[in-house]
Amino acid sequence: MSTEERDMSHMIPDYCNNRLAGGERNAFERLLAEDRALQDECNEFQGFKRLYRKLDACEPAPSQAIFAQVAANIGAGKGKAGQRVPRGRGLSAYLAQTWQRLQESITIPWALAAVQAVALVFLLIPATQQTTYSTLSASQVAIESGRLAINVVFRPTASEQEIRDLLRQINASVSDGPSREGRYVLIIGSAVGGEKALRTLQGSGVVLFAETVK
Amino acid sequence: MVTDEELKIEKGLVGRVAAGDSAAFQQLYESSYGKVARYVQKMAGNESLVDDILVQTYTVAWQKSAAFKGDGRITTWLIGIARNIIYREYRKDRRYVPFEEEYEGADTTSQFRVENRSTSAAVKAALQTLKVKHREILELVFYQEFSYAEVAQLVGIPENTVKTRVFHAKQALRDILEKHHITGYEH
Numbered sequence: 001m002s003t004e005e006r007d008m009s010h011m012i013p014d015y016c017n018n019r020l021a022g023g024e025r026n027a028f029e030r031l032l033a034e035d036r037a038l039q040d041e042c043n044e045f046q047g048f049k050r051l052y053r054k055l056d057a058c059e060p061a062p063s064q065a066i067f068a069q070v071a072a073n074i075g076a077g078k079g080k081a082g083q084r085v086p087r088g089r090g091l092s093a094y095l096a097q098t099w100q101r102l103q104e105s106i107t108i109p110w111a112l113a114a115v116q117a118v119a120l121v122f123l124l125i126p127a128t129q130q131t132t133y134s135t136l137s138a139s140q141v142a143i144e145s146g147r148l149a150i151n152v153v154f155r156p157t158a159s160e161q162e163i164r165d166l167l168r169q170i171n172a173s174v175s176d177g178p179s180r181e182g183r184y185v186l187i188i189g190s191a192v193g194g195e196k197a198l199r200t201l202q203g204s205g206v207v208l209f210a211e212t213v214k
Numbered sequence: 215m216v217t218d219e220e221l222k223i224e225k226g227l228v229g230r231v232a233a234g235d236s237a238a239f240q241q242l243y244e245s246s247y248g249k250v251a252r253y254v255q256k257m258a259g260n261e262s263l264v265d266d267i268l269v270q271t272y273t274v275a276w277q278k279s280a281a282f283k284g285d286g287r288i289t290t291w292l293i294g295i296a297r298n299i300i301y302r303e304y305r306k307d308r309r310y311v312p313f314e315e316e317y318e319g320a321d322t323t324s325q326f327r328v329e330n331r332s333t334s335a336a337v338k339a340a341l342q343t344l345k346v347k348h349r350e351i352l353e354l355v356f357y358q359e360f361s362y363a364e365v366a367q368l369v370g371i372p373e374n375t376v377k378t379r380v381f382h383a384k385q386a387l388r389d390i391l392e393k394h395h396i397t398g399y400e401h
Contacts, residue, residue, distance in 0.1 A: 010362050010377060017359045045356075048384065052356040055334050055341075059248030060255065066265055067243055070272040071236075 009041055016045050148194040149175060149213040150186045150201060158206035166204050170197040185213065225284030228291075232279040242288065243272055249289045249358060254296050256353050257346070263303055271296040286364065293358065294368050333396060340390045348383035355380055 014020050177184030188197045201210035230238035258264050274295050354360040366373040
């Protein structure tokens with residue numbers, strides 16, 4: 001049998017506390033009879049045990065005051081399902097304790113500050129993308145004298161063929177554009193009424209925006 | 215020795231507590247209080263916390279009694295609850311964390327003198343100068359009669375580490391006692 005197999009020192013507490021079952025106890029005692037080091041360890045264990053018993057001859061007696069507090073906690077609704085146990089009694093004590101924990105916490109204020117910083121960054125990002133503002137209809141677009149001009153923005157999905165068909169339908173031609181915003185200025189031919197042309201443009205699926213130039 | 219029959223009785227008692235039997239709960243409290251209170255007194259360090267930790271321990275025991283599996287002693291289970299609460303209380307204070315390497319001892323400044331005290335008082339004072347993890351393991355093994363396996367489960371370390379820790383704890387205690395010329399404590 002190897003030394004490792006014979007090492008039963010982990011059983012010393014159970015042996016000295018009389019917690020070994022029959023077979024284990026016999027095996028331990030057989031080894032104990034021939035192993036001087038194990039005997040020394042057992043003796044030392046018993047010595048420390050006696051020392052500890054001698055230090056405090058008697059254990060604390062059950063405290064009725066503590067039991068009363070436990071009973072009050074249980075009676076105050078901290079039933080079987082409750083997870084956290086407040087230190088004091090009742091809801092007010094629990095709230096006070098929670099508030100104190102919040103006040104004392106270092107993590108929570110820093111976490112809030114971090115969340116606020118992130119929110120500010122997200123709010124500022126879109127503002128940097130657009131620095132100039134202009135309206136679609138109030139620009140330097142020249143009004144063709146005697147002829148109706150309409151500002152138009154086509155949908156990005158509109159094909160060239162659809163736009164051509166639409167312009168032909170209202171007898172219009174492109175006078176200017178596209179601007180940076182994608183606006184065209186259309187001149188409507190005299191054969192088509194201005195209002196009708198505007199309605200046609202506004203009703204078209206390919207037009208995003210249409211308005212007469214004032 | 216705690217026999218299987220005793221474990222069965224203890225499991226039955228906790229089962230009655232889980233069913234809401236307050237008389238059974240009082241019986242559990244009275245039968246276990248001595249050992250649990252002693253452990254808390256030895257480990258809490260701060261006397262003002264002891265009662266509060268005990269109140270919390272038994273309240274949690276009432277709440278969680280259904281989770282008691284019955285494969286160990288009631289005191290082992292209750293000391294496990296108390297240990298968690300002590301740990302939480304100290305973390306809350308953020309002054310130091312018990313059971314850790316960094317926390318050397320509770321009373322390193324007091325210089326006990328054997329000539330002025332009884333041997334027991336001197337040994338008690340010596341124990342207070344040990345690292346908390348050493349003080350705890352000595353208490354569990356030599357007073358609470360935990361097996362190495364039970365200590366391993368409670369503390370969350372391998373059984374071999376328990377053996378090593380007991381060895382170092384005993385050595386540390388011996389060193390302190392010898393340093394202060396306290397002898398005859400093993401008999």
